[in-house]
Amino acid sequence: xxxxxxxTLTEDEPQFGDYFALLKPxxxxxxxxxxxxxxxxxxxxxxxxxxxxxxxxxxxxxxxxGALNMWWDADIDAVMRRTxxxxxxxxxxxxxxxxxxGLTLSGFSVVFLGLATNWVAAALLAFTIFFYVVVYSMWxxxxxxxxxxxxxxxxxxxxxxxxxxxxxxxxxxxxxxxxLIFMWTxxxxxxxxxxxxxxxxxxxxxxxxxxxxxxxxxxxxxxxTLLLAALALAMAATSVGGPAYLLCALVxxxxxxxxxVAIWRRDEVQAxxxxxxxxxxxxxxxxxxxxxxxxxxxxxxxxAALGLxxxxxx
Amino acid sequence: MSLSRRHDxxxxxxxxxxxxxxxxxxxxxxxxxxxxxxxxxxxxxxPRGPAATQSAGGE
Numbered sequence: 001x002x003x004x005x006x007x008t009l010t011e012d013e014p015q016f017g018d019y020f021a022l023l024k025p026x027x028x029x030x031x032x033x034x035x036x037x038x039x040x041x042x043x044x045x046x047x048x049x050x051x052x053x054x055x056x057x058x059x060x061x062x063x064x065x066g067a068l069n070m071w072w073d074a075d076i077d078a079v080m081r082r083t084x085x086x087x088x089x090x091x092x093x094x095x096x097x098x099x100x101x102g103l104t105l106s107g108f109s110v111v112f113l114g115l116a117t118n119w120v121a122a123a124l125l126a127f128t129i130f131f132y133v134v135v136y137s138m139w140x141x142x143x144x145x146x147x148x149x150x151x152x153x154x155x156x157x158x159x160x161x162x163x164x165x166x167x168x169x170x171x172x173x174x175x176x177x178x179x180l181i182f183m184w185t186x187x188x189x190x191x192x193x194x195x196x197x198x199x200x201x202x203x204x205x206x207x208x209x210x211x212x213x214x215x216x217x218x219x220x221x222x223x224x225t226l227l228l229a230a231l232a233l234a235m236a237a238t239s240v241g242g243p244a245y246l247l248c249a250l251v252x253x254x255x256x257x258x259x260x261v262a263i264w265r266r267d268e269v270q271a272x273x274x275x276x277x278x279x280x281x282x283x284x285x286x287x288x289x290x291x292x293x294x295x296x297x298x299x300x301x302x303x304a305a306l307g308l309x310x311x312x313x314x
Numbered sequence: 315m316s317l318s319r320r321h322d323x324x325x326x327x328x329x330x331x332x333x334x335x336x337x338x339x340x341x342x343x344x345x346x347x348x349x350x351x352x353x354x355x356x357x358x359x360x361p362r363g364p365a366a367t368q369s370a371g372g373e
Contacts, residue, residue: 013327019333049347053344
């Protein structure tokens, strides 16, 4: 081998950032934040360092499932404009490397979470990875328009895992936090599917927009948003709710329902005329919606610690 | 072919090597920290095997 051939081999060396991108860092922020809130909202406390490690391992587990998802979906990621620049379709990382990293980090995160906290939390993390990779990515995503509805459960588990890490079990409050993310996921992704017009069509992913049409998707967004609003407001009456959560839920759910009604009342001609401005606004609001609700749960914990919370109406 | 002490490859792989090194250092710190917290908080119990029983009985 000459220096020239070595240079050619190493020219496209993947950088550390390329491997880190396999872990879907933006999704990881949601995982970290919701797991952190689930952990802090739990009645039993953890040592701060153990709590930090628990959130870190949950994040690594979430990242591992992201890497396995990229390994499996490399073919459709290459077709979709939104995902074409990911490390595998862009050729920076090979599929085998992604598989290796995903499996290694999955095992590592589950075992270390079990050792650091308890095996209920570790089992929930293992199930989350399995659900996201096998149930959602391998099975539902390419076979049913309900892919987002059922697959959304994977993204909803982190607060439950955080709660289990602190308490060693599952309770009504942790199931409600799970339900909030579960119900939030469909309108969030369907709004994205409405304005990322041809991406899912090109990739042959049976999103609701492709299988049932855009008017049906708009109707579904409204129905799920109404159900979500009812759930979010009901949560204010449980022990994870409080004055901050109630205020946040009232304001944001009013805005969210207003946005869903606006989407429902529009047709494609109107949407194309303003380049999907309403749908894009709804999508951005959905991000704020989730972070604000979980932020409010956190704020209520702080208020309760200061003796200012009302800790649930029932 | 002989690699010079500072070959171009080292420059290209610097970020990868640095990242892996920092991850390994973080792993050591985490394992050490967890061990320290668990032992000092009394979460850790010595195994009660036959050796421990014999030792207790022999005294």
